[in-house]
Amino acid sequence: MTTEENTMTTINFPDPATLPDTLREALSTHTANIYRMVAHSHGMGLSFLTMADAMLQTNSVPFPLRELAILRVGHVYAAPYELHHHEKFARAVGLSEDAIAAAATGGGEGLRSEEAAVLRWTDTILDQHTLGAVARTEALELFSVAELADFVLTVGFYQLVCNFLNTFEVTTEGEA
DSSP states (O other), X not given: OOHHHXXXXXXXXXXXXXXXXXXXXXXXXXXXXXXXXXXTOTTTHHHHHHHHHHHHHTOOSOHHHHHHHHHHHHHHTTOHHHHHHHHHHHHXXXXXXXXXXXHHHOOOXXXXXXXXXXXXXXXXHHHHSSOOHHHHHHHHHHSOHHHHHHHHHXXXXXXXXXXXXXXXXXXXXXXX
Protein backbone atom coordinates (compact mmCIF):
# COMPACT_ATOMS: atom_id res chain seq x y z
CA MET A 1 0.00 0.00 0.00
CA THR A 2 1.39 3.40 -0.92
CA THR A 3 1.52 6.35 1.47
CA GLU A 4 -1.25 8.03 -0.48
CA GLU A 5 -3.48 4.99 -0.09
CA ASN A 6 -2.75 4.92 3.64
CA THR A 7 -4.05 8.46 4.12
CA MET A 8 -7.07 8.20 1.85
CA THR A 9 -10.25 8.41 3.90
CA THR A 10 -12.95 8.47 1.24
CA ILE A 11 -15.05 5.34 1.31
CA ASN A 12 -16.84 4.51 -1.91
CA PHE A 13 -20.26 2.92 -2.12
CA PRO A 14 -20.12 -0.86 -2.28
CA ASP A 15 -20.39 -2.53 -5.64
CA PRO A 16 -24.00 -3.77 -5.85
CA ALA A 17 -22.78 -6.98 -7.50
CA THR A 18 -21.00 -7.89 -4.24
CA LEU A 19 -24.10 -7.51 -2.06
CA PRO A 20 -26.35 -10.29 -0.80
CA ASP A 21 -29.42 -10.62 -3.03
CA THR A 22 -31.89 -9.40 -0.39
CA LEU A 23 -29.84 -6.28 0.33
CA ARG A 24 -29.33 -5.54 -3.36
CA GLU A 25 -33.09 -5.91 -3.94
CA ALA A 26 -33.91 -3.62 -0.99
CA LEU A 27 -31.61 -0.95 -2.40
CA SER A 28 -33.72 -0.83 -5.56
CA THR A 29 -36.32 1.11 -3.52
CA HIS A 30 -33.85 2.85 -1.16
CA THR A 31 -31.75 5.00 -3.44
CA ALA A 32 -30.53 7.74 -1.09
CA ASN A 33 -26.78 7.79 -0.54
CA ILE A 34 -27.03 6.85 3.12
CA TYR A 35 -28.74 3.61 2.18
CA ARG A 36 -26.17 2.87 -0.48
CA MET A 37 -23.38 3.39 2.06
CA VAL A 38 -25.11 1.36 4.78
CA ALA A 39 -25.00 -1.54 2.33
CA HIS A 40 -21.36 -2.04 3.39
CA SER A 41 -22.91 -3.79 6.38
CA HIS A 42 -24.13 -7.01 4.80
CA GLY A 43 -25.35 -8.29 8.16
CA MET A 44 -27.20 -5.23 9.43
CA GLY A 45 -27.92 -3.21 6.29
CA LEU A 46 -31.32 -4.77 5.67
CA SER A 47 -32.37 -4.30 9.31
CA PHE A 48 -31.24 -0.68 9.14
CA LEU A 49 -33.44 -0.13 6.08
CA THR A 50 -36.39 -1.69 7.89
CA MET A 51 -35.86 0.56 10.92
CA ALA A 52 -35.46 3.63 8.70
CA ASP A 53 -38.77 2.79 7.01
CA ALA A 54 -40.45 2.38 10.40
CA MET A 55 -39.12 5.76 11.55
CA LEU A 56 -40.85 7.43 8.64
CA GLN A 57 -43.94 5.26 8.13
CA THR A 58 -45.12 3.80 11.43
CA ASN A 59 -43.75 6.29 13.96
CA SER A 60 -46.59 7.64 16.13
CA VAL A 61 -44.97 11.00 16.91
CA PRO A 62 -46.76 13.73 14.93
CA PHE A 63 -44.78 14.50 11.78
CA PRO A 64 -43.81 18.12 12.56
CA LEU A 65 -42.62 17.27 16.09
CA ARG A 66 -40.72 14.24 14.81
CA GLU A 67 -38.95 16.32 12.18
CA LEU A 68 -38.13 18.97 14.76
CA ALA A 69 -36.42 16.37 16.96
CA ILE A 70 -34.57 14.92 13.96
CA LEU A 71 -33.36 18.37 12.93
CA ARG A 72 -32.14 19.06 16.46
CA VAL A 73 -30.14 15.82 16.46
CA GLY A 74 -28.74 16.73 13.03
CA HIS A 75 -27.59 20.11 14.29
CA VAL A 76 -26.07 18.77 17.51
CA TYR A 77 -24.19 16.16 15.47
CA ALA A 78 -23.26 18.67 12.73
CA ALA A 79 -24.58 16.32 10.02
CA PRO A 80 -25.17 18.32 6.82
CA TYR A 81 -26.60 15.38 4.89
CA GLU A 82 -29.23 14.80 7.58
CA LEU A 83 -30.14 18.48 7.73
CA HIS A 84 -30.39 18.75 3.95
CA HIS A 85 -32.96 15.97 3.75
CA HIS A 86 -34.93 16.62 6.91
CA GLU A 87 -35.29 20.37 6.41
CA LYS A 88 -37.14 19.45 3.21
CA PHE A 89 -39.26 16.88 5.08
CA ALA A 90 -39.95 19.39 7.86
CA ARG A 91 -41.25 21.96 5.40
CA ALA A 92 -43.33 19.34 3.62
CA VAL A 93 -45.10 18.38 6.86
CA GLY A 94 -45.77 22.00 7.82
CA LEU A 95 -43.08 22.79 10.38
CA SER A 96 -42.64 26.55 10.50
CA GLU A 97 -39.47 28.30 9.39
CA ASP A 98 -39.11 29.60 12.97
CA ALA A 99 -39.17 26.06 14.34
CA ILE A 100 -36.73 24.87 11.68
CA ALA A 101 -34.39 27.71 12.62
CA ALA A 102 -34.80 26.98 16.34
CA ALA A 103 -33.60 23.42 15.80
CA ALA A 104 -30.14 24.86 15.16
CA THR A 105 -29.84 26.28 18.67
CA GLY A 106 -32.38 24.29 20.65
CA GLY A 107 -33.94 27.54 21.86
CA GLY A 108 -37.70 27.46 22.10
CA GLU A 109 -38.42 31.17 22.33
CA GLY A 110 -41.35 32.14 20.13
CA LEU A 111 -42.33 28.55 19.38
CA ARG A 112 -45.48 26.71 20.34
CA SER A 113 -45.12 25.11 23.77
CA GLU A 114 -44.98 21.56 22.38
CA GLU A 115 -42.25 22.52 19.91
CA ALA A 116 -40.16 24.13 22.65
CA ALA A 117 -40.69 21.03 24.80
CA VAL A 118 -39.58 18.68 22.01
CA LEU A 119 -36.37 20.66 21.58
CA ARG A 120 -35.78 20.60 25.34
CA TRP A 121 -36.47 16.86 25.64
CA THR A 122 -34.28 16.10 22.63
CA ASP A 123 -31.40 18.01 24.18
CA THR A 124 -31.98 16.29 27.52
CA ILE A 125 -31.78 12.86 25.90
CA LEU A 126 -28.68 13.89 23.97
CA ASP A 127 -26.98 15.37 27.03
CA GLN A 128 -28.15 13.09 29.84
CA HIS A 129 -28.99 9.94 27.84
CA THR A 130 -32.40 9.78 29.52
CA LEU A 131 -35.44 11.79 30.48
CA GLY A 132 -35.59 12.04 34.25
CA ALA A 133 -38.83 11.69 36.19
CA VAL A 134 -39.87 15.34 35.86
CA ALA A 135 -39.20 15.55 32.11
CA ARG A 136 -40.78 12.14 31.52
CA THR A 137 -43.93 13.21 33.39
CA GLU A 138 -44.01 16.43 31.37
CA ALA A 139 -43.56 14.49 28.11
CA LEU A 140 -46.42 12.17 29.03
CA GLU A 141 -48.70 15.21 29.23
CA LEU A 142 -48.13 15.71 25.50
CA PHE A 143 -47.38 12.19 24.31
CA SER A 144 -49.02 8.84 24.92
CA VAL A 145 -46.67 6.16 26.23
CA ALA A 146 -46.40 4.77 22.69
CA GLU A 147 -45.55 8.21 21.31
CA LEU A 148 -42.95 8.75 24.02
CA ALA A 149 -41.39 5.38 23.17
CA ASP A 150 -41.32 6.35 19.48
CA PHE A 151 -39.89 9.78 20.34
CA VAL A 152 -37.00 8.27 22.33
CA LEU A 153 -36.37 5.69 19.59
CA THR A 154 -36.39 8.49 17.00
CA VAL A 155 -33.79 10.55 18.85
CA GLY A 156 -31.61 7.47 19.33
CA PHE A 157 -31.99 6.27 15.75
CA TYR A 158 -30.98 9.63 14.35
CA GLN A 159 -27.96 9.75 16.64
CA LEU A 160 -26.89 6.50 14.99
CA VAL A 161 -27.70 7.89 11.55
CA CYS A 162 -25.67 11.05 12.14
CA ASN A 163 -22.70 9.10 13.51
CA PHE A 164 -22.80 6.92 10.41
CA LEU A 165 -23.17 9.87 8.01
CA ASN A 166 -20.30 11.76 9.62
CA THR A 167 -17.98 8.76 9.86
CA PHE A 168 -18.51 7.77 6.24
CA GLU A 169 -18.69 11.41 5.06
CA VAL A 170 -21.89 10.72 3.13
CA THR A 171 -22.94 13.58 0.87
CA THR A 172 -25.92 14.23 -1.38
CA GLU A 173 -23.68 14.16 -4.46
CA GLY A 174 -25.30 12.11 -7.21
CA GLU A 175 -28.70 11.83 -5.53
CA ALA A 176 -31.77 12.53 -7.62
